[in-house]
Amino acid sequence: MIREFVPVLFSLGMALAIALGGIGLGIVIGKVGRRNRGKDMAYECGKDPIGSPSARFSVKFYLVAMIFILFDIEVIFMYPWAVSLMGFKQSGMGWQVFGLMLAFVLLVEVGHLYAYQKGVFDWNKRG
């Protein structure tokens, strides 16, 4: 069983070699230049940067992103279900398995309803 993981190990090694190699080559071959304030500044297309890089974003971005990922992931559960539903139908458990997924979708819908009522999707709402 361990043998099946050899490719994984190999690709891990490749990734490490490329990442570390790039840095290592830079250190070995590169020339250490002089530093000044202008050089340490963040590069924004030649303009002087404005404001702090760690500016705060509205929480709505995070909420929407999170909810998108949540509902996105739910679909993952449905693919294997959809593939194997017919098999269950043949063994007589079709309705039960269908009911289970229905319950799952309903639970997800509760979350959606909750988010909707709380105004998560209302971009103009304050707070």
Place this chain on the structure above:
Amino acid sequence: MIRWFCPEVLLVLTGVTLILADALIPPGKKEWLPRLSILLGIALFIFTIWQSGQPMPEVWANLFVTDGLSLVFKPFFVLCLVGVTLISVRYPMGREEVVRTEFLALPFFSTAGLCLLASARDFLAIFVALELVAISLYLLAAFHRSRAASLEAGMKLLVMGGLSTGFLVMGIAWLYATAGSTEFSRIILEQAGRPASPALLFAVGLILTGLAFKIAAVPFHAWAPDVYEGAPTPITAFLAIASKAAGFVLLLRIFCLGAFALDSVGWVFRPILLTMGIATVTLGTLAALPQRNLKRYLAYSGIAHAGYMLLALGTWGESGMGTVAGYLWAYLLATFPVFIFVQELERVHGNADMRHLDGLAQRDPGPALGLTLCFLSMAGLPPLLGFSAKLSVFTALWSAGEIPGLVVGVIMAVVGLGFYLVPIRAMYWEREPDVVPAQRFPSFLVWILLLAGAAQLILGFQPRPLVRLVEKSLAPMVSGNLQGK
């Protein structure tokens, strides 16, 4: 079909109902929701006592069992839920007058996870249930958004919980790699009678580490005091009692009943558990001495209790297992009333500093007496309930011949009495402060604390009901329910 009406499903449904009600009912008409949640909680508790012995739905049969341990501990968790709901309703959340419904609904989800944990027999089930518990608790700990301490608590719990889950998952992965299964009985069958491979031991170590975070055992305890102090008090109570108990139920299930109840594992992990127990008892007791905030104080007291239970667990026998089960119930009965009091103290004074206890016995003799009995029970002083718990720990250690654990346990019990006497001293010796707050404790607090104190005394003098419970929890399989066979 009827089997779907098990406590876990109903708990989740209740939580969903509460959240839906919160979303759909227009604001201003929600005052009855807290009362509804209390009623539902109590109904669920009664249902669980009646139902916790029933087998789980067939679909789950591979993942869950119904045995003595789940029979005894599902009501434990739901009882915690009822208590938490009762005090959540009164939690002072700042400007908002009515407690937000999410604060009441999330504990239901968390409790569902705890109940699932109590009967899990597969590491996958354990992982899913544990996450259900933990994610709800991350939210709840940070729920008091206007207080920086609460946010800090939520953050610390999230990071520490994530770390512990990481250890656990890694352990499960290693286990699967070595034993080829995540189900307890298969692991036992596969591993019985042969020496444990290093990979298996590594897996057990990782899983133990993950659970040690949950029970706040040394050296994985450091998060507990900060989180307990910052989190809203009902959630602190839930963390300190239900979540810790869940960790121990899992340890019992993994190390005593299934999966790793192997001589080859025990040979390595008995000393480790005992050493952890000794360190935990010592640190919890000594670090509690200088505490002046009641919530931090209870956190360290909880760490010390966890240490005693680890010592009992380390004896690796049936008596040690029963001891842990009984100890958890004694811990619940002694600690929960104190948390109820702490919340009322916060309502009156704004924080849980111990100086607010000064002279309490003259102002409010009833609560002072009840608290005194609870603290002494935690200290393990006879004739209170905690003494029976400590006695059985010591007996288990003696009969297993674990003299170092016994010696440390005894010394720390003495030091422990020293720190449990600190609040008692404050209540009875210190003079009342000159400025007494106008707000008084509500009258129900008097009754709850006196009732709790009386329970300590009565069960201390006649521990038979608890002994019955312990005997039940040791039964491998049960038919019937908690009220009788």
Place this chain on the structure above:
Amino acid sequence: MNIALALPLLLAVPLVAVGAIALGASPRKTALWASWINLIPGFLVSGVVLRRGEIFYGPEGTNLREVFPVQFRLGLDGLSLPLLWLTLLVTVAAIGVARADVKRAMEYHICLLLVGLGALGAFLSLDLFYFFSFHEVALIPSFLLIGIWGQGDRTGAAWRMTLYLVLGSLLLLIALIGLVWAAPETARTLDWRVLTETLRAQPIPASQQTYLAALLIAGFGTLVSLVPFHSWAPGGYASAPAPAAMLHAGVLKKFGIYGLLRLALPLTPLGWRELSWIVGLMLAGNILYLGLASLAQRDFRWLLGFSSAMHMGTIFLGLISGTVLGLGGALVLMVGHGLSAALGFAVAGEVGQRAGTTWMKDLGGLATRTPKLWFYLMIAGMASIGLPGLANFAGEIMIFFGAWSAHPFLVGIAAWGVVLSSVAMLRAIRSIATGPVSSALDSKKGSDLNGFQEVWPFALLTALLFLMGLVPNLVLGPARPVLERLIQP
């Protein structure tokens, strides 16, 4: 009606009184009535014990198969009978001298009753679980009594005493677990009578006996303030309010000796014999070291504290004598010391109340100013140094005779102890009672014991001291068969 019901009644009466006081009954009256009324069941059970030798209450049969075989069983025989009476009567006297105008009278009397209740329960219990638990019942009330109503360094004294006693009790707890576990698995019981029978038929192996006996000596020794586990005692008694000191020094401390008599002697006889030289060393420490320390005391309360701890050495000499005479002497001295220590602390409490101090340098002229108090001071002092006719003398002389053949050297030390104690006590009496009347006593407060109401507790204790001194057979008669059985091989 079953007369054995009087046994739980003995415990119920103080408990009911505690409840009544908590609900608002007059504290002093209720406590006093309860402690007097409690003599009635005391008489009832003593009648049975004198006729039949023992009395027993509780479920019959053993429950060996349970996980946690605790049974609430009470019993009384010739050995515990004198201690029962000591407890009952000292409780009466202690509540008698408690002052009605004390601050927070409700809690004060509740605590006193609980200390008495703990001692009673410990002497009556047959089940080791309750035997141990009842002793601990008294722990927190005495902590509060010293801490709230004490004097001097009350905080330090209360902490030291409580933590020391808990340490001692936990050592004892381990010893008890070990004793129960030493019995064969099928006969494991918590009833010490059954346990004694079992272990007599199948004795514990000698090596195990030694360390069990060592644990028992350390545990009980701490409770009895045996050197080197004594340092809680003198300060604790000096700081405690008079009734608490009376109950603690007079009664509760005897629990340790009672426990050794009950458990160490019959259950671990080999270990006890093997370790008796260590006990001898310790008791010599009690007698000489604490005796010398009592000479150096400048405060009357501290002197009483040291001398009370010192007399424990003599009692221990009786315990290691290995003869019925010595054991009987120890029992008589337990009762005698309980009464005389109670009387001494009561007098010290009154002197402290009246003069505002117990520093012997600041006191003087007690004999002329308060003759009644002086009289009881003399009785307490004389009893404590062992004047013939008083109870302590009877006990000491029996111990000396009983121990002579086995430990002549220790008897010599104990005789020196009598000298030390006489010097200390007489110097104290001289400095308190004679000389010019001190300014402290000269004030209006410094009146004598006033009327029957204040005198009777002192008179009661004095009468009992004389009774025990003149007729020690009152104690020895019923106890003799029990003591004989204790040292039977």
